[in-house]
Every structure is written in structure tokens, then in C-alpha cells.
Amino acid sequence: MPPQGTKIAEEYDNLYAFLLWASLIGSMILIGGMIFFVVKYKRKTDHDKTPYISHNTFLEFIWSFIPLVIFLGVFVWGWHLYHEMRTMPENALEVNVFGRQWSWEFAYKSGKTSGKEFYVPVNTPVKLIMTSKDVLHSFYIPSMRIKQDVVPGMYTTLSFNAEKLGDYQIFCAEYCGTTHSGMLGQMHVVSQADFEKWLQENEEGMTLAEKGQKYFTDKGCVACHSVDGTPKVGPSWKGVFGLKEHEMDDGQKVSVDENYVRESILNPNAKVVKGYPKGVMPTFQGQLSEDQLNALIEFIKSLK
CATH class of the missing domain: 1.10.760.10 (Cytochrome c-like domain)
Structure with a gap:
């Protein structure tokens, strides 16, 4: 997995790891139990008779109830994480994102624009307001564990709070034409001072x-x-x-x-x-x- 750049990414990985381990343990119990009973109760001679076995209500309840509790727990955990990811923070730094074949463009309130890469300050809520200038795209930052379709004719949003300085790769995760694989970008997470310095380098002079x-x-x-x-x-x-x-x-x-x-x-x-x-x-x-x-x-x- 890519390095975790946000708290959401850490929570996302924890849920993913739980699903993997729960699936592994469940598979081992199921398949191991099947193999055990096949060997233990294998018919040994042609004259063996199948014994009459009555059902066990308590056992049937247990093997139904435990998976139900696990599934409901995963649902609540996943819903909480999804709700946290989709709740837009107030007073966030807003960055407008435009997708087009085959590049990304970014615009700030100050009037600053950039292509293929953008800057955000560390430990600051960021809200991306996105639209496409041509076909359907999907904005994806693996290290933030966030992805959102970028649709022509409407706006979609994403939010995150980057907690670590560094450079993070951006991909388009929706096939958009012949150079789809080359529709890359980069997000730079910098200190507040460095971000303000970069933001002031506005050649157009208008917000x-x-x-x-x-x-x-x-x-x-x-x-x-x-x-x-x-x-x-x-x-x-x-x-x-x-x-x-x-x-x-x-x-x-x-x-x-x-x-x-x-x-x-x-x-x-x-x-x-x-x-x-x-x-x-x-x-x-x-x-x-x-x-x-x-x-x-x-x-x-x-x-x-």
C-alpha cells in the first residue's frame, strides 16, 4: 500500500486489514472444518451405516449469529468512515480542479493557477471542487485513499487534511482515451510559510x-x-x-x-x-x- 498521508488513510487501511484477516480466518475455519469432518467421518467399509445425527439449535444459532455481528460491525465501521470522508470541512482551503484530456488544472481563490501539480499546506483542511472540460475522469490520490469521479457539466467534491510533508502522486482512475495512463499529476504538501510564498507568485495579479x-x-x-x-x-x-x-x-x-x-x-x-x-x-x-x-x-x- 502507498504511504498514509492522512488520518482517514490510516482508518481506511485498518478497515481493509480487518476485512482481509476476517476473511482469512473465516476461510481457514470453514475449509479446515470441512477437511476435518471429511477425514473423521470418512466411510471406512462398504457396510458402514450413516449414523442418525439430530440438529443442535444452539450451535446453529452461534454459527449464524457470530457472522451477523461481524457483518453489522463492518457495515457500521464502513459507514462511519464513508461519512467522515464525505463530510466537507468548514472554512477549508478551496482548490478548483479541472480535468481534461489528458491533464489536470488547478485554480486558487487568489487567482493562482497551475497545471499538473498543486500545493497545499500541511495540517490544513482542503476542499477540492472538481469538474471536467471534456469527458469523464476520476481524481485519485492513493496516499490519501481518496477518489472521486470528475464529471463534465457538474461539480463534485473531495476533502482531506494532509498530515505529512511530501510529494504525492495523482492519477486518473477512469479510462478517458488513448493517453489515459499519462494523465498524471502531483500534489506537494508544504509548510504554511512555503505555501503562502508559492501562492503569492501570481503572474495574473487578479484573484x-x-x-x-x-x-x-x-x-x-x-x-x-x-x-x-x-x-x-x-x-x-x-x-x-x-x-x-x-x-x-x-x-x-x-x-x-x-x-x-x-x-x-x-x-x-x-x-x-x-x-x-x-x-x-x-x-x-x-x-x-x-x-x-x-x-x-x-x-x-x-x-x-
Whole structure:
């Protein structure tokens, strides 16, 4: 197994080891018992008669109950680990990840971008917000024991907290074309000071939110949406991101996350906020790149 880079990786390995040992011991008991009874009760002569053996209720209960307890224990253990892996930490460092044939791209809130490799500080919760620019990919860091499909047209997330300094290999774990095996990357876990130093080396000079603010004006969003809470033709963007029960015109209540904002930009009539007319906002499908969408979403996130 690759070296463990997180606490989750250690817990994952413990569960995996338990399953292996439980399977080994169970197989030895089962197969060993079969061999023992075959030898012990082998018919010795043609005149041997099979003895009448009555069932043993207690024994039957034991060999059914013990496996049941083990299986239920593994289920609870696995569910706890899965829940821990899929619960996104609050106030985490967010990194946007883009998959494309056959490379990875990374973008930070500061506006810093990098290709094929990215940096994170040690002992800091990290949240990856991922999407694909072409076909289905799967982001996999073996040392972190994390893997998540990267799907075109939507966002998926992963989180981890790297506890050891070092360089960790990234793979694509979903066949995506002829150079799938070459779709590699690297994650560098560094000290907080080194991370801040690397992050400040931003050649573009604009944060991701600042880029989004520019697109907010350039693409005409400013005509229908405010950023100060004032209602216009469309709802204000101020303080909307993160709402858990945002009411739609059909009574449905939705969580305002990355996927909701993306859908509202590309397919604005799919969900319309209560109190606003339907069919007014045009679709921006095909008019915005993934990078521009990402920047607009980051701008909306910044409007507290």
C-alpha cells in the first residue's frame, strides 16, 4: 500500500486489514472444518451405516449469529468512515480542479493557477471542487485513499487534511482515451510559510473573485442582479451562496451550492426563485468557459 498521508488513510487501511484477516480466518475455519469432518467421518467399509445425527439449535444459532455481528460491525465501521470522508470541512482551503484530456488544472481563490501539480499546506483542511472540460475522469490520490469521479457539466467534491510533508502522486482512475495512463499529476504538501510564498507568485495579479467581478460586468449580469441586496429584475447575489432552503416559485427549497449556481447560469429556467418572473434570463450555455463559470461562482461566494 502507498504511504498514509492522512488520518482517514490510516482508518481506511485498518478497515481493509480487518476485512482481509476476517476473511482469512473465516476461510481457514470453514475449509479446515470441512477437511476435518471429511477425514473423521470418512466411510471406512462398504457396510458402514450413516449414523442418525439430530440438529443442535444452539450451535446453529452461534454459527449464524457470530457472522451477523461481524457483518453489522463492518457495515457500521464502513459507514462511519464513508461519512467522515464525505463530510466537507468548514472554512477549508478551496482548490478548483479541472480535468481534461489528458491533464489536470488547478485554480486558487487568489487567482493562482497551475497545471499538473498543486500545493497545499500541511495540517490544513482542503476542499477540492472538481469538474471536467471534456469527458469523464476520476481524481485519485492513493496516499490519501481518496477518489472521486470528475464529471463534465457538474461539480463534485473531495476533502482531506494532509498530515505529512511530501510529494504525492495523482492519477486518473477512469479510462478517458488513448493517453489515459499519462494523465498524471502531483500534489506537494508544504509548510504554511512555503505555501503562502508559492501562492503569492501570481503572474495574473487578479484573484479569482476579482476575475468573476469583471465577468459580472462584461457579460451583462449587472443589468439584472445587484451585489448589495437590492432586488432588480433578478434576485440579488449578496449573501445567497450557502443558503440551505432557498425557495423556488414551485415551492421547492434548494441549497445554494456550486451546482445550483452553475445550473442557474446555464439553464436559468430550470429553477426560478420565488417572486421573480420565469423566462426573463437568457441562457449562457456555450457563452462561458469553465474558467469563467468558476470565477463567477467564486465572486458570488465572496458576496457575504
